[in-house]
Amino acid sequence: MERDLSLIAMFAALIAALGLIPQITLAFGVPITAQSLGVMLCGTVLGARRGGLAALLFVFLVALGLPLLSGGRGGLGVFASPTAGFVLGFPVAAFVTGWITRRLGRLPVGLAASLASVLGGIGVLYLCGITGLSLALGRSWADAALLVTAFLPGDVIKAVLAGMLTLTLYRARPRLVLSRA
Amino acid sequence: MLTLTSPVRVRAQDWPAGGKLAALSGASVVLFAVDSVVFHGAAAAATLALFATGGRRFAAHGLRRMWALWPFVAVLLIWNWLDGAPVQGIALSLRLLTAVGLATLVTMTTQLSDMMAVVRWLAHPLRRFGVTTRPLELAVALVIRFTPALARSGAHLAQAWRARSGRRASWRIVAPLAVLALDDAERVADALRARGGLTGGPTDGT
Helix, strand or coil: CHHHHHHHHHHHHHHHHHHHHHCCCHHHCCEEECCCHHHHHHHHCCCCHHHHHHHHHHHEEEEECCCCCCCCECHHHHCCCCCCHHHHHHHHHHHHHHHHHHHHHCHHHHHHHHHHHHHHHHHHHHHHHHHHHHHHHCCCHHHHHHHHHHHHHHHHHHHHHHHHHHHHHHHCCCHHCCCCC | CCCCCCCCCCHHHHHCCCHHHHHHHHHHHHHHHCCHHHHHHHHHHHHHHHHCCCCCHHHHHHHHHHHHHHHHHHHEEEHHCCCCCCCHHHHHHHHHHHHHHHHHHHCCCCHHHHHHHHHHHHHHHHHCCCCCCCHHHHHHHHHHHHHHHHHHHHHHHHHHHHHHHHCEHHHHHHHHHHHHHHHHHHHHHHHHHHCCCCCCCCCCCC
């Protein structure tokens, strides 16, 4: 119980830290914030329930008024802005990512985590985010989707990296990669 | 500092957090129920006036936080203008700015501890079913403790990377950062257990 709580809090902090560290270069030298990478790792490392709770705790703290989103954003204003769907989608995305990582238990860890990150960390997150955008801007779903397509390549890279990082963590601390424990 | 509260003291900081949150919810419902551009213009002006009551520094601090919205305002104005409904674009933009502005005001004038007190009060009825907010409060405290420490470790790892390679840190520093996080979490769990664990202290969160 204490270990669960501590891991959940630590991964909520990891999502925040990845948003705070300035400019990590992903492949092709493109600097993007790694915050959504943190959400993917919550699922692929902690599994569905704990990973989802870690992301939920992160969102809760943002609502309470901590500047934990990338660029130091936070507070209740985030939930009134058009990108609210993405933030609210974090826990759902982490949960689905963790669930799929476990379902793909027969595949090698890295591959399973990458696939799960694509489906959960991109598919589910974009579903929530685009729905929020379309509601906030009063446009059709397709119109709203058009606005975020530019971010898709970066997120696909992050999903692949999430898989590679999960594999590294699994080799370093196999007992603590709870999605495979 | 890990906070978004106002850098200057304003009177609204003494108002009860629950009241501010209830007023914000009410205002948001009304904002999204009305379509009139005149109404939204008045609401936006009123919100600006609220920012102004806190003084120049308070207003500048708050309005700077809203700068990130400009792409959405641009999209709303251009899209609706292309659709031949520029007035609707203006109304939607004003509504967006007012809704975010009011929420920002509440965040700026409410301490984390006061927000948490509202959460505790809202969770009060659940106590009868054995649900306490203690694990949640402990988790919140842990995240506030962990985040700067992890960010610092991340910055050190990035610095070390730069020193070795002469280039910007790559995503590879995330692996040691996550291993650090996992190990620290284990140690903190042990420390929590040693202090009596989650059920060791008072259970009502007070």
